[in-house]
Amino acid sequence: MEQWQKDLVEIVETVADEVERFFLGMGEMVESFVELTEEFTEQFQNTIATEIDQYIQDFTEPLLEVYGEIEDLVADVDPGFPYSIEPTPEKNAACIGCNNYHGHVYGGNLLVCAMHPHGWDDENCPDWEQE
Structure with missing residues (x-):
């Protein structure tokens, strides 16, 4: 083999080595x-x-505070919706433990039970039934 052929082979091997190093370097760069x-x-x-979590907290916390304040205000006012009242020894004592007791307030009016809408006068209701 002549010298120029040896030189050409050496150049081609050097170029191949450099191309391989280049692509290995590119692979490392890509990784x-x-x-x-x-x-x-x-x-x-x-x-x-x-940031989204913080935004939601910033948005909802004031609403929850306002809701709590409104809830406190509404709790003191008859909302017009039914709500329950339990019988006590002072009010509707005959109804304590009675299965017929209804005890819901509608528009400010207590419905004690179907038989006695305003309750019974003493502690011995004739329609009292065990719960």
Whole structure:
């Protein structure tokens, strides 16, 4: 083999080695880029999730405070909707433990039971039934 052929083979081998190193370096760069992109994506998603969570808290906390204040105000006022009242020894004592007791307030009016809408006068209701 002549010298120029040997030189050509050496040049081709050198170029092949350099091309291989180039592509290996590019592969490492691509891997680094992919890792960096994945890390960035994860941080971005965490940041977005944190910001959305904070936004929701900033938005809902004042609403919950207002709701609580409204709920406190409404609790002191007859809302017009039925609500329950339990019999006590002072009020509707004959109804304590009675299966017929209804005890809902409608528009400010207590319906004690179907037989005695306004309740019984003493503690011995003739329609009392065990619960």
